[in-house]
Amino acid sequence: QAKRGGRNRFCFFDPLLQAKLHHRLRLEADLRHALSLGQFQPYFQPQVDSEGHILGAEVLLRWEHPERGMVSPAEFIPLAEENRQIIAIDRWVLETACRQLAAWAAQPETRELTLAVNLSVQHFHEADAVECIRDILVNTGAPPARLKLEVTEGFFLERQDEARQKMLALKALGVTFALDDFGTGFSSLSYLNRLPLDQLKIDQSFVRDVLEDPASASIVASTIGLAKSLDLEVIAEGVETTAQRDWLLSHGCRRFQGYLFGRPQPLGGFETSLRDARRA
Ligand code: C2E
Ligand code: CA
Ligand code: CA
Ligand code: CA
DSSP states (O other), X not given: OBOOSGGGTTOBOOHHHHHHHHHHHHHHHHHHHHTTTTOEEEEEEEEEOTTOOEEEEEEEEEEEETTTEEEOHHHHHHHHHXXXXXXXXXXXXXXXXXXXXXXXXXXXXXXXXXXXXXXXXXXXXXXXXXXHHHHHHHHHTOOGGXXXXXXXXXXXXXXXXXXXXXXXXXXXXXXXXXXXXXXXXXXXXXXXXXXXXXXXXXXXXXXXXXXXXXXXXXXXXXXXXXXXXXXXXXXXXXOOSHHHHHHHHHTTOOEEESTTTOOOBOHHHXXXXXXXXXXX
């Protein structure tokens, strides 16, 4: 209801909206200190081959808020993108991932593992993005070929040439690229053969409905075909059931990520599943 009179004369007072705004402002204020207070943790979700063997993991960020508990990245990443804190956060995730890759590279059983890290478009468009990533690789001693950077269609909506140059520079170091959430953007497919991509990631929204919805099924089948014809690897994310996996396998998809194979978990849990898999 509109409040009349007093100092609030021109304000709409909607308690729900105000509570939401308050919540958001508090979260944004807390986010400013989350990195320095060590409240972020990397989680690792396995990526597997057609036999279920673990090839590596995607690193997914978790924020352990002292009062609110675990805050979802779906909630805080957009906030961090708006106020550009995402750049510092992204770099921290990259450094953490690269330190892990360097540690794994020292052991014969873990040497081949890869890590996929989500890049934000703000970070990538920074003038020093390439130098920054190179420095992190050099300083941690991570093998660049084990690092996969996940980009989205939104990266190429503008400044496509610049983005392409940056990708080429990083590819020259040995880093690989996956196109995340493929099919969910509104971009044309014309950039696909102009950009040095290595992998297409089929979005979980299509995987979820692949058995029930013919449109999703044909999108997934064409994506797999497209990847084949462009000589790109393809991975399906959000695989939750054996029926989905079997459908994907029968349509030529050989790499999977999803709850069926493992939830995102802290390093300890991920390394335990690695050891269990080796014993099995
Ligand atoms: P994304 O990159 O598309 O990551 C996949 C999301 O799907 C993750 O959500 C993951 O936990 C979830 N997921 C995985 N398997 C399944 C499944 O079988 N079923 C269902 N229903 N969901 C599954 P999460 O961890 O909440 O992350 C949300 C988004 O936040 C990510 O989407 C990514 O865009 C962003 N994000 C996460 N970590 C980072 C980061 O370190 N840096 C940046 N820039 N963004 C990040
Ligand atoms: Ca991702
Ligand atoms: Ca995704
Ligand atoms: Ca997504």
